[in-house]
Amino acid sequence: MSTNAQSVSHGFPMPVSPRMPARGTKLGPVSVDQLDRELSTRVSKVGLSDICLSYRSQSGERLLALDNINLQVRAGEFVCVVGPSGCGKSTLLHLIAGLHAQTSGQVLIDGTPVQGPGTDRILIFQEHGLFPWLTVAQNVEFGMKMKGLPKAEREEKMRYYLRLVHLAKFEKSYIHQLSGGMRQRVAIARALATEPDVLLMDEPFAALDAQTRDLLHDELERIWSETGRTIIFVTHNVREAVRLGDRVVLLTFRPGRVKSEFPVSLPRPRSLEDPEVALAARDVLDELREEINRSLEAEYKEGTKPHIDPGVQA
Amino acid sequence: MKRAGRYILFYAALLGLWTLLAKLKIWPPYLFPTPWGVGESLYAGFQDHTYWIAIRVSMQRVLIGYGISVVLGMILGLGVASNKFLEETMGGLLVSLQSLPSICWWPLALLWFGLNQNAILFVVVMGSLLSVTLAMEDGRKQMPKIFGQAGRNLGAKGFKLFWYVLLPASLPFIVSGLKQGWAFAWRSLITAEMLYLSLGLGQVLMMGRDLNDMSAVMAVMILIIALGYIVDGIVFKSMERHLQNKWGLTPA
Numbered sequence: 428m429s430t431n432a433q434s435v436s437h438g439f440p441m442p443v444s445p446r447m448p449a450r451g452t453k454l455g456p457v458s459v460d461q462l463d464r465e466l467s468t469r470v471s472k473v474g475l476s477d478i479c480l481s482y483r484s485q486s487g488e489r490l491l492a493l494d495n496i497n498l499q500v501r502a503g504e505f506v507c508v509v510g511p512s513g514c515g516k517s518t519l520l521h522l523i524a525g526l527h528a529q530t531s532g533q534v535l536i537d538g539t540p541v542q543g544p545g546t547d548r549i550l551i552f553q554e555h556g557l558f559p560w561l562t563v564a565q566n567v568e569f570g571m572k573m574k575g576l577p578k579a580e581r582e583e584k585m586r587y588y589l590r591l592v593h594l595a596k597f598e599k600s601y602i603h604q605l606s607g608g609m610r611q612r613v614a615i616a617r618a619l620a621t622e623p624d625v626l627l628m629d630e631p632f633a634a635l636d637a638q639t640r641d642l643l644h645d646e647l648e649r650i651w652s653e654t655g656r657t658i659i660f661v662t663h664n665v666r667e668a669v670r671l672g673d674r675v676v677l678l679t680f681r682p683g684r685v686k687s688e689f690p691v692s693l694p695r696p697r698s699l700e701d702p703e704v705a706l707a708a709r710d711v712l713d714e715l716r717e718e719i720n721r722s723l724e725a726e727y728k729e730g731t732k733p734h735i736d737p738g739v740q741a
Numbered sequence: 742m743k744r745a746g747r748y749i750l751f752y753a754a755l756l757g758l759w760t761l762l763a764k765l766k767i768w769p770p771y772l773f774p775t776p777w778g779v780g781e782s783l784y785a786g787f788q789d790h791t792y793w794i795a796i797r798v799s800m801q802r803v804l805i806g807y808g809i810s811v812v813l814g815m816i817l818g819l820g821v822a823s824n825k826f827l828e829e830t831m832g833g834l835l836v837s838l839q840s841l842p843s844i845c846w847w848p849l850a851l852l853w854f855g856l857n858q859n860a861i862l863f864v865v866v867m868g869s870l871l872s873v874t875l876a877m878e879d880g881r882k883q884m885p886k887i888f889g890q891a892g893r894n895l896g897a898k899g900f901k902l903f904w905y906v907l908l909p910a911s912l913p914f915i916v917s918g919l920k921q922g923w924a925f926a927w928r929s930l931i932t933a934e935m936l937y938l939s940l941g942l943g944q945v946l947m948m949g950r951d952l953n954d955m956s957a958v959m960a961v962m963i964l965i966i967a968l969g970y971i972v973d974g975i976v977f978k979s980m981e982r983h984l985q986n987k988w989g990l991t992p993a
Contacts, residue, residue: 526890546896556891559988560909570895573905603989621895 470538471499472657478532494682505658507668510678511722516661520627524550549618550627554634556614557602563613564598570621588616608639628660648696669708670699680722774956782960799941806865807926814870818877843868843929861933868929869922876918880911913984920977927969
């Protein structure tokens with residue numbers, strides 16, 4: 428999977444329909460019918476079809492958290508999902524990871540419905556996802572150990588992935604001895620070590636300081652281009668989404684719906700400070716602002732912070 | 742060093758008071774022995790191997806009984822914590838059972854198992870099982886959910902999930918319960934041993950009483966205290982310290 432560093436198109440990203448054909452699809456003079464057929468036979472890496480999730484609130488009423496989400500993610504694509512807090516974007520990742528079940532609709536991986544967790548999709552949490560009772564090395568080896576890989580192979584891969592995130596020297600450290608940025612790099616190494624096709628990242632850099640985050644953006648972009656994984660990255664930071672993603676998907680506030688999608692075809696490697704990134708982010712932000720306002724309104728009305736499924740969000 | 746000084750001062754004062762009371766002969770010497778009388782008894786007991794045998798027998802029993810409680814307690818505790826129905830029904834039963842002194846199981850144990858070692862083990866298990874169960878249940882609830890999610894996400898399920906994720910993740914929360922379970926197991930064992938010719942420390946204690954040998958009684962009491970304290974201070978303290986180092990928790 429290339430990083431598309433050569434495709435230098437500076438067009439402003441425009442909202443497009445969720446059914447927009449994947450980049451690289453030949454857009455010759457084809458009939459809509461033909462295009463439709465091509466799209467349906469072409470199996471995407473991750474397919475969300477008509478995902479709905481409702482839950483019962485403490486007062487007993489049924490609340491809709493996710494409403495009819497449709498999203499197709501190509502193999503090797505880097506998709507960022509943004510939305511106001513409480514839009515259910517983290518919940519969406521948990522559904523893809525198979526840690527929770529949707530009320531209706533399907534999560535498809537290579538066309539096969541997801542049934543529970545699987546090591547083909549690894550979720551990276553915002554924080555605390557690492558096991559504090561294990562060393563860095565044991566954390567990275569954990570998934571492979573569960574799979575039953577022999578020790579020699581595990582160690583070899585563990586070293587490879589720790590080198591990939593520049594933490595080779597910290598094999599024997601415990602998690603609490605590392606800084607926040609190092610911890611997230613361990614989490615990335617641990618996720619990659621199970622060799623998943625899809626990396627699901629739930630605001631992984633939200634708790635880090637700006638400098639560390641910049642560094643990790645660069646590292647993630649490099650790792651993504653070296654390993655060719657499919658990444659679905661959830662964030663509330665639009666600039667971050669535009670800086671990282673091939674595509675930015677905007678969700679609405681409660682219930683979460685796909686409001687619009689913005690393809691980002693800026694050249695890589697990018698930087699948060701690039702004026703093109705800032706410009707593209709402004710477009711997304713304009714639309715996001717409406718949703719943020721709705722979420723703030725709801726917050727004032729309820730007098731509480733919007734809160735979706737405490738078991739998932741926390 | 743100041744602390745060590747205070748310890749020495751306190752125990753010296755205690756021994757002094759004891760000696761003084763013994764010397765005053767308010768009570769006859771066979772009811773109130775001097776400290777060195779107790780020391781001599783201790784020495785003699787170790788010399789003729791009575792205490793060594795008693796310690797070995799008692800420790801063996803308490804380890805088996807406690808081991809059974811830990812395994813059963815963890816399974817029960819996890820079960821209760823992970824099932825709403827069990828939590829509502831059995832949870833309450835477990836708490837109420839805790840008010841029953843473990844020796845109350847002795848008559849039942851005698852009828853079920855007969856007058857033998859198994860009856861003693863049963864009392865030990867009943868004494869510590871509830872502490873371990875309740876601690877495990879509590880630990881499972883306090884443990885951050887994210888560990889279980891991360892474990893399942895990385896392909897752990899069933900027994901592997903329990904053994905490699907849920908159990909180590911809840912250890913810092915259950916260590917105090919395990920410690921309490923140990924204390925209960927030790928107490929239950931000595932109580933049960935006192936009721937039955939059993940070779941253990943409890944029986945040696947009762948033997949002192951039967952022989953009207955107060956210094957032997959006090960020597961065995963000191964032994965029981967010392968052994969309980971050593972396990973608590975060495976095994977559990979080092980376990981806590983180990984966990985704190987790994988997790989980066991500050992000592993409480």
